[in-house]
Amino acid sequence: MPRTKPDQSASGFSLSLSANYPVNPASVPLPASENGAAKTSRHRKRDRLWEKTVIVTGASSGIGRSLCKRLVERHACRVIGVARNEERCLSLRRELGDAFSYHLFDVSDEKAWQAFAARLQEENILPDILVNNAGMLPRFCRFDRMDAALFSQTIDVDFLSVVYACRAMLPLLLRAPSPMLCNIASSAALCPLPGVTPYAAAKAAVKSFTESLAAEYAPDRLRVCLILPGFTLTDIFREQKESGMRNPWLSRIAMPCKKMAGKIERALQKGKPRKVFGADAKGMDLLYKLFPAHAARLCGNVLRLGAAALFEDVFPTDGI
Numbered sequence: 001m002p003r004t005k006p007d008q009s010a011s012g013f014s015l016s017l018s019a020n021y022p023v024n025p026a027s028v029p030l031p032a033s034e035n036g037a038a039k040t041s042r043h044r045k046r047d048r049l050w051e052k053t054v055i056v057t058g059a060s061s062g063i064g065r066s067l068c069k070r071l072v073e074r075h076a077c078r079v080i081g082v083a084r085n086e087e088r089c090l091s092l093r094r095e096l097g098d099a100f101s102y103h104l105f106d107v108s109d110e111k112a113w114q115a116f117a118a119r120l121q122e123e124n125i126l127p128d129i130l131v132n133n134a135g136m137l138p139r140f141c142r143f144d145r146m147d148a149a150l151f152s153q154t155i156d157v158d159f160l161s162v163v164y165a166c167r168a169m170l171p172l173l174l175r176a177p178s179p180m181l182c183n184i185a186s187s188a189a190l191c192p193l194p195g196v197t198p199y200a201a202a203k204a205a206v207k208s209f210t211e212s213l214a215a216e217y218a219p220d221r222l223r224v225c226l227i228l229p230g231f232t233l234t235d236i237f238r239e240q241k242e243s244g245m246r247n248p249w250l251s252r253i254a255m256p257c258k259k260m261a262g263k264i265e266r267a268l269q270k271g272k273p274r275k276v277f278g279a280d281a282k283g284m285d286l287l288y289k290l291f292p293a294h295a296a297r298l299c300g301n302v303l304r305l306g307a308a309a310l311f312e313d314v315f316p317t318d319g320i
Contacts, residue, residue, distance in 0.1 A: 013272065047267050048178070049075040055129045056081055057107050060088035062234035066093060066261030067131065069168030072099045074265070080127070082107060082134070083114070093264065107134045107161035108153075113168035118303070120172060128181040129268070130169045132162045132206075140195035141313040151198045158202030174220055180270060182225040183210040187281035190228060191288040191298035194303065195314035212271060223271050228285075230278025232260045253280045 023253065054071055058064035059081025065088070071077040073096075080104040083089055089102040103119075105112035111238050136157045138150050162183055173179040186203040207226060214224035231254035255278050267275045276285050288295040304315050 008281060010187070018213065024142075045228075047075055047168040048271060049077060049129075049265075051076050051078070052129055053078045053080070054131060054164045055079075055127050055169065056131045056133060059083045059085070059102060060085040060092065062257055063229075063261050063264065064131075064133045065092060065291075067099060067133070067264055069096065070261055072096045072264045075269075080125075081215070090169050098107040108156040110160075113164045114148065117172060124162070125296040127172055127174055128176045128178065129168065129182065130158060130165065130173060131184070131264075131268075132165050133184045134161060134318040135184070135186075137196065137199055139313070140311055142195065142315075143197045143311060146197070147214065154198035156204050157284070158199060159205045159209075162206050166213065170217075170222075174217075174222060178223070178225040180225065180268065181213065182211075182227060182264075184229065184264070185210070186229055187230040187276070187278065187284050190276070190281065191284035191299055192256055194296070195311055221274075225267060225272060226274045227264055228276045229260055229264075230255065230281030232278070233257050290308045 049071065052071075053076070054077050056064050056071075056079055057066050057228075058066050058118040059079070060083035064083070065317050066082070067081045068081055069092075077099065078098070079100050081089055081092065081100060082105065083102060083104060086102075086104055088105070093100050093102065103116055105116065132156065136154055138146065138154055145306060168180065170181075174179065183206055185206040186199070188196055189203040189207040195290055203252045207228070210226040213222075214226075217224065233251070233254045234257045260277060263275070276282050284295070284299060287298060291298070300315070303311050
């Protein structure tokens, strides 16, 4: 199967970009919006995010898009979005005005990150916060049925992109007065899940990578935040079977995208080092802590019974 180039936006994909990664005219940050100007001086002093310059990957849709809007509208942030869907980025810029700008490139391309960092330095732009949110979720299927190129692509987008972003951005972040790094992993990093082998492996790697960075950079005043969200209603599920995504059980346990973005925003404002969001994610976390030898099988049974159509390519017909 040919290697595709999906749009890495908060929770989904599609995109196009020329090889030399041109900078869009809309990509040079402008003065912060006046949104949030009604806050009192006392509130501003207590707002850890007030008028910060924030880089958000996967900014064109899903959690990333909602988070960009909250940062601008509630905290007067200057947000630089990273994505590959220009139409969606332009739409967001029309909504948020000069406070939002964007750069178009593939987050799994290390050279693109290096070029982005060099451009920021040339423009004398110093980011305060980096939010690594972009990700992809391939169609649920068993490991032996998954295309090898798709497996590698998932690792590149969901894990290596975070490594590349940190390598390129940390030298700039550490020059900020109060730098912050936020990596968004997944509840799949808390408990093994069937049908998402590359995704779960990549998100578990993000979790360990983030925890190690927190220990290494503690003396440098870098606040490191690890977010582990559960099922969220975003277009990251676009590759899944439509019949499965209409499943009422999954709709009940999944958190609305805007609500998840709000929780992440508050975690950033409070500087929390680790947050698990969603009843399903908290349940998986507890289950694995209590029954590590049986947690994966139990979760598999729950998924199979609750969303059979979605996971029919994962489980053999004669049982788990």
